[in-house]
Amino acid sequence: MSRILPYLLSGISVGGQYALISIGYTMVYGILRLINFAHGDIFTVAGLLMVYAAATMPLYISAPLVIILTIILGVLVEKVAYKPLRTAPRMSVMISAIGMSYLLQNTMWYLTGGLAKKYPTLPWISDKINVGGTTTSRVTLITPFLTVILVIFLVMLIKKTKIGMAMRAASRDFETAQLMGVKVDSVVSFTFIVGSGLAAVGSMLYFTNYATVTPVVGAMPGLKAFVAAVFGGIGSIPGAVIGGFIIGICESFIKGASWTTFSDAFTFGLLIVILGVKPTGLFGESLTEKV
Amino acid sequence: MKKNNQRQGLITAGIVIVLLAVLVLLDNAAWVPPMLLTVLRKGVIYALVAVSMNLLNGFTGLFSLGQAGFMLLGAYSYAVLTIPVENQTAIYQQFKNGGLHFSITESLTNVMGEFGTLIGVIICLIIAGAVAALFAYLIGLPVLRLKSDYLAIATLGFAEILRALVQFEKLGPVTNGSNLLYGFTSFSNFQIGTLHLGTVMPFLFSGACIWIVVLLINSTYGRAFKAIRDDEVAAEAMGINLAKHKRMSFVISSFFAGISGGLLAMYQASVQAVTFKSAMTYEILLIVVIGGIGSITGSILASFLFVGCSEWWLRFLDNTTVVSLNGKIASVIVICVAIVGVVALIFWRNRKKAFADKRNTIFLTLIVGAVLLAGQIKFAISSSLQLPLLRSGFRMVIFSIVIMIMVLFFSKGIMGDRELPDLLQKRRNAKAAKASKGGDAQ
Numbered sequence: 016m017s018r019i020l021p022y023l024l025s026g027i028s029v030g031g032q033y034a035l036i037s038i039g040y041t042m043v044y045g046i047l048r049l050i051n052f053a054h055g056d057i058f059t060v061a062g063l064l065m066v067y068a069a070a071t072m073p074l075y076i077s078a079p080l081v082i083i084l085t086i087i088l089g090v091l092v093e094k095v096a097y098k099p100l101r102t103a104p105r106m107s108v109m110i111s112a113i114g115m116s117y118l119l120q121n122t123m124w125y126l127t128g129g130l131a132k133k134y135p136t137l138p139w140i141s142d143k144i145n146v147g148g149t150t151t152s153r154v155t156l157i158t159p160f161l162t163v164i165l166v167i168f169l170v171m172l173i174k175k176t177k178i179g180m181a182m183r184a185a186s187r188d189f190e191t192a193q194l195m196g197v198k199v200d201s202v203v204s205f206t207f208i209v210g211s212g213l214a215a216v217g218s219m220l221y222f223t224n225y226a227t228v229t230p231v232v233g234a235m236p237g238l239k240a241f242v243a244a245v246f247g248g249i250g251s252i253p254g255a256v257i258g259g260f261i262i263g264i265c266e267s268f269i270k271g272a273s274w275t276t277f278s279d280a281f282t283f284g285l286l287i288v289i290l291g292v293k294p295t296g297l298f299g300e301s302l303t304e305k306v
Numbered sequence: 307m308k309k310n311n312q313r314q315g316l317i318t319a320g321i322v323i324v325l326l327a328v329l330v331l332l333d334n335a336a337w338v339p340p341m342l343l344t345v346l347r348k349g350v351i352y353a354l355v356a357v358s359m360n361l362l363n364g365f366t367g368l369f370s371l372g373q374a375g376f377m378l379l380g381a382y383s384y385a386v387l388t389i390p391v392e393n394q395t396a397i398y399q400q401f402k403n404g405g406l407h408f409s410i411t412e413s414l415t416n417v418m419g420e421f422g423t424l425i426g427v428i429i430c431l432i433i434a435g436a437v438a439a440l441f442a443y444l445i446g447l448p449v450l451r452l453k454s455d456y457l458a459i460a461t462l463g464f465a466e467i468l469r470a471l472v473q474f475e476k477l478g479p480v481t482n483g484s485n486l487l488y489g490f491t492s493f494s495n496f497q498i499g500t501l502h503l504g505t506v507m508p509f510l511f512s513g514a515c516i517w518i519v520v521l522l523i524n525s526t527y528g529r530a531f532k533a534i535r536d537d538e539v540a541a542e543a544m545g546i547n548l549a550k551h552k553r554m555s556f557v558i559s560s561f562f563a564g565i566s567g568g569l570l571a572m573y574q575a576s577v578q579a580v581t582f583k584s585a586m587t588y589e590i591l592l593i594v595v596i597g598g599i600g601s602i603t604g605s606i607l608a609s610f611l612f613v614g615c616s617e618w619w620l621r622f623l624d625n626t627t628v629v630s631l632n633g634k635i636a637s638v639i640v641i642c643v644a645i646v647g648v649v650a651l652i653f654w655r656n657r658k659k660a661f662a663d664k665r666n667t668i669f670l671t672l673i674v675g676a677v678l679l680a681g682q683i684k685f686a687i688s689s690s691l692q693l694p695l696l697r698s699g700f701r702m703v704i705f706s707i708v709i710m711i712m713v714l715f716f717s718k719g720i721m722g723d724r725e726l727p728d729l730l731q732k733r734r735n736a737k738a739a740k741a742s743k744g745g746d747a748q
Contacts, residue, residue, distance in 0.1 A: 107717050111713050111714065114713045124702065241459060280467040280471070286460060291451070
């Protein structure tokens with residue numbers, strides 16, 4: 016147990032961070048049928064914003080500010096790159112997403128000069144604590160709880176509120192929802208608000224453990240979070256969360272078994288397997304046009 | 307009709323010979339800026355990989371993002387096979403007894419001299435392509451059953467797996483782990499006496515491959531690919547074996563991606579797995595999109611434009627200071643024209659909408675444009691030569707903004723799905739078609 020525990024802890028922690036990112040993917044895909052390739056970069060931008068914000072202001076201002084700025088960025092990306100292509104073929108929108116990711120990465124490179132920026136030590140959550148004989152930072156313990164709380168909140172939002180109902184309608188059938196008077200543009204914007212906000216929270220938790228931010232650092236966690244979303248069944252929020260935790264934990268154990276090179280490979284192998292065996296994922300609704 | 311074909315063949319041969327002559331001249335003339343050679347070499351290699359991606363994405367309609375992975379396989383296969391034996395101990399110093407202990411190009415050079423080098427390089431490039439094609443076949447078995455964006459993610463994932471595999475330590479004696487491979491036969495090795503052929507050779511290799519792809523696209527297989535792209539169900543109903551043709555397109559595309567990987571290794575004179583990231587695939591995809599999905603000549607043109615802009619013409623954006631007042635004025639004018647152009651483009655784009663719909667867009671555009679222009683004017687009347695905004699990396703920002711504008715406003719790319727010769731001879735072709743139709747009717 017004492018040998019497994021540290022890997023399990025870090026796995027749950029990384030998994031929670033993947034889960035927070037993958038909610039953004041799964042919601043956007045659920046409504047627009049679009050893999051938002053720029054989501055991983057928005058996550059990185061949130062990390063960079065925190066680097067700059069924490070340098071000049073205290074945490075209780077900088078953290079909300081970063082979340083708000085990230086949300087603005089996410090909505091802006093949607094308005095600029097995806098909204099004009101609402102009626103275009105899916106491939107064009109995906110290319111636009113890739114172009115946006117390229118633009119964000121290059122802009123970050125320009126702003127940072129390509130140097131790795133040191134992530135600020137966030138007080139309290141970076142503190143070292145002792146769990147069952149292993150030392151770890153407090154963020155490791157907080158992440159899963161925070162993730163679960165946020166997800167419960169989000170599920171309530173989708174189940175109980177009007178905007179949540181509109182989101183469900185839009186993801187079921189975009190055009191019909193529009194005909195029924197759902198303002199789909201504001202639904203899509205709201206999706207990007209939630210997704211980007213959670214990505215910002217995820218980035219704070221993620222970078223606390225990783226110490227530095229570089230312009231391309233978000234690409235890989237972004238892709239893995241997408242795999243988590245597919246694994247859990249795309250469009251399903253609890254599915255994305257469970258997928259995120261499973262991938263995080265497996266990856267942590269693979270790293271623990273000194274197969275670090277293959278931790279990324281495992282994730283994509285899992286994607287191929289799940290798409291081959293159960294294309295709708297663990298909790299996905301079966302839609303014929305999906306795979 | 308036959309006479310016409312013959313004349314076309316002669317014209318093509320003439321163009322090819324002139325092009326090669328010009329390239330030989332460029333290779334050896336002293337006044338040629340070295341940047342031009344860089345752009346030509348890299349551009350033609352990117353042209354090949356863009357064409358190979360276009361074969362898959364544009365002609366078969368399979369949205370695959372695995373190109374960088376196959377290039378990586380090609381580059382490594384080529385490098386591993388051609389590193390001279392005496393260099394192998396130095397290069398593989400991390401791994402005892404690493405390397406293959408033979409080198410195809412070296413052995414052939416020993417037997418047949420310079421001609422042997424050429425034969426060796428060709429053999430190794432074909433092996434590089436074959437390795438990529440073999441992996442593509444294996445990967446294709448599970449992956450090609452997926453559709454659109456799932457296929458994209460799965461191939462992207464496989465490219466990452468391949469990159470991890472190459473860097474795996476157990477394979478170190480062959481691939482040198484995550485370390486650099488270098489010292490193998492590169493383009494600078496091609497010269498006859500004092501005649502340099504470093505730019506001609508990539509053009510020859512790439513050109514031959516692109517020509518094969520063009521032949522393939524115009525064959526019955528090519529037509530089957532296009533049928534699959536346009537409508538899978540209809541294609542299947544017409545008796546086209548979907549699985550077979552998709553696999554074929556995937557394997558052939560990967561074969562040429564592998565060859566271009568080998569060429570890229572020759573161009574860079576070194577290989578390292580980190581360079582073959584998914585960003586590379588994205589760049590190639592953007593080239594294909596800019597050139598026009600489904601246009602071979604478009605992809606070729608766009609590769610040269612892309613490489614030219616990213617390596618050469620936009621370099622000035624990375625300089626922090628201008629040398630003289632003239633440079634300052636020129637830069638202000640260029641940037642102002644660009645700002646006004648983008649604003650005008652957005653206006654033109656929205657010209658048909660009612661004012662209430664476009665109010666927000668117009669105000670936002672005007673405000674951003676005015677702020678940027680004001681910044682430029684302030685810089686123009688100030689006395690400093692220190693350019694605002696410009697510093698290392700700005701080039702790529704402007705470049706990616708241009709690409710986004712292309713993607714959003716000109717989603718068909720430069721050529722759409724047409725080819726350059728078609729555009730040049732549009733009229734003549736229309737006439738010929740009319741004539742042949744009349745002939746058929748009789």
